[in-house]
Amino acid sequence: MIAIIDYGVGNLFSLKSSFAAIGQEAVVTSDPAVIASADRLILPGVGAFGDAAQKLRDTGMAEVVKEQAALGKPMMGICLGMQLLFDKSCEYGEHEGLGLIHGNIRPISEVIERGLKIPHIGWNALNFKKPSKLFKYISEGDCVYFVHSYYAADCAESTTATAEYSAELTASVENGNVYGCQFHPEKSGDVGLNILRAFCEI
Amino acid sequence: MITKRIIPCLDVKNGRVVKGVNFEGLSDVASPVELAKYYSSCGADELVFYDITASAEGRALFTDILTETARCVFIPLTVGGGINTVADFDRVLKCGADKVSVNSGAIRNPDLVYEAAKLYGDQCVVISADVKRVDGEFRVFAKGGRVDTGMEAIGWIKRCVDNGAGEVVLNSIDTDGVKGGFDIEMLDAVCRVVNVPVIASGGAGKIDDFLSLFQTLPKVDAGLAASIFHFGEVKIADLKRAMADSGIPTRL
Numbered sequence: 001m002i003a004i005i006d007y008g009v010g011n012l013f014s015l016k017s018s019f020a021a022i023g024q025e026a027v028v029t030s031d032p033a034v035i036a037s038a039d040r041l042i043l044p045g046v047g048a049f050g051d052a053a054q055k056l057r058d059t060g061m062a063e064v065v066k067e068q069a070a071l072g073k074p075m076m077g078i079c080l081g082m083q084l085l086f087d088k089s090c091e092y093g094e095h096e097g098l099g100l101i102h103g104n105i106r107p108i109s110e111v112i113e114r115g116l117k118i119p120h121i122g123w124n125a126l127n128f129k130k131p132s133k134l135f136k137y138i139s140e141g142d143c144v145y146f147v148h149s150y151y152a153a154d155c156a157e158s159t160t161a162t163a164e165y166s167a168e169l170t171a172s173v174e175n176g177n178v179y180g181c182q183f184h185p186e187k188s189g190d191v192g193l194n195i196l197r198a199f200c201e202i
Numbered sequence: 203m204i205t206k207r208i209i210p211c212l213d214v215k216n217g218r219v220v221k222g223v224n225f226e227g228l229s230d231v232a233s234p235v236e237l238a239k240y241y242s243s244c245g246a247d248e249l250v251f252y253d254i255t256a257s258a259e260g261r262a263l264f265t266d267i268l269t270e271t272a273r274c275v276f277i278p279l280t281v282g283g284g285i286n287t288v289a290d291f292d293r294v295l296k297c298g299a300d301k302v303s304v305n306s307g308a309i310r311n312p313d314l315v316y317e318a319a320k321l322y323g324d325q326c327v328v329i330s331a332d333v334k335r336v337d338g339e340f341r342v343f344a345k346g347g348r349v350d351t352g353m354e355a356i357g358w359i360k361r362c363v364d365n366g367a368g369e370v371v372l373n374s375i376d377t378d379g380v381k382g383g384f385d386i387e388m389l390d391a392v393c394r395v396v397n398v399p400v401i402a403s404g405g406a407g408k409i410d411d412f413l414s415l416f417q418t419l420p421k422v423d424a425g426l427a428a429s430i431f432h433f434g435e436v437k438i439a440d441l442k443r444a445m446a447d448s449g450i451p452t453r454l
Binding site: 117 | 401
């Protein structure tokens with residue numbers, strides 16, 4: 001069973017449906033007992049980093065996620081959920097993340113060419129940087145769906161794929177049992193479902 | 203590089219797709235869910251569902267369909283039609299919509315875009331503008347393109363973007379239905395003043411119209427059409443192959 005961690009941000013309907021589509025049971029929960037009994041965890045997230053990080057702490061989910069990560073349970077952060085795995089973010093002030101992956105969340109405006117649209121929104125191709133179990137059923141150059149204005153920086157060591165938007169933006173990361181996707185696998189058609197399928201086999 | 207998006211638009215009334223469609227291998231061509239699945243499998247990059255229902259019963263049926271679609275189609279879903287309040291945003295987002303498109307609602311209530319963007323984020327709010335040339339200027343039309351609001355369009359669209367609209371669908375009433383190509387002049391005028399994705403709508407009749415759109419105006423992000431896809435005059439798989447062959451960044 002997969003636990004999709006519910007800490008009061010975003011709409012988790014599509015995410016839950018995408019697991020159902022690949023024959024996996026997923027529950028949306030904030031119950032530590034359910035999370036502890038799950039085989040895998042998903043940390044979702046949309047909105048602003050500071051607000052989401054605060055909610056994660058207020059609901060007690062930050063501690064739960066860190067405990068589960070230390071126990072070696074496979075977990076995946078998606079979009080803002082991926083960013084929350086990092087040390088800190090500078091989105092509207094400086095905010096602490098979970099520190100499960102080293103690096104910082106910075107505005108994409110710092111690295112992309114002037115005049116390019118922000119957010120980085122739409123389908124973009126994945127450039128593989130390192131082998132990953134997540135890529136078992138997909139190929140380099142496959143497109144996935146992005147919506148974000150901030151990106152993960154200072155994390156070359158954990159970066160497994162990037163997407164080109166005049167600069168190379170971090171698309172996926174991993175550190176041991178902790179995985180993160182900047183894009184939305186649940187909105188990325190068959191490629192996205194295949195990434196979730198691979199995650200369920202880890 | 204971000205790929206150019208191809209977006210079929212489905213008008214839904216009382217739970218059924220309005221414009222007649224004819225596809226091989228589709229048993230129920232008027233079922234929005236079946237059609238959405240079909241387009242997704244053909245390579246559509248996104249779907250727009252437009253609710254043209256007037257009754258409350260029809261509206262409830264629409265949200266059921268939305269939920270059912272989001273359960274089995276895993277590409278971005280934009281929903282429009284009858285969006286007048288923040289509560290309307292909430293209603294369709296809960297059913298699995300990713301973006302919400304406002305048109306007459308934003309004309310009636312200029313604060314709607316700002317309020318919705320603050321609550322759900324800019325990326326969630328799409329301003330859909332029906333625009334027509336009147337007396338040498340571009341004018342915003344309301345009520346499905348029937349009523350001239352008297353407002354100059356380019357400035358109005360820019361204000362909506364400044365208020366938080368994260369995307370613009372520009373529907374040219376002048377080229378809509380003519381099938382002679384997109385309204386390049388009007389699209390160019392909008393692209394010059396906004397720095398959010400612009401989706402071209404109205405006028406596509408053949409594959410070449412999409413190619414010349416993206417080649418002439420690289421700032422346009424997507425092409426939207428309805429009947430030419432529904433009637434099979436342009437097949438999405440063929441269109442995307444032609445785009446890729448012409449060097450346009452395309453998701454295949």
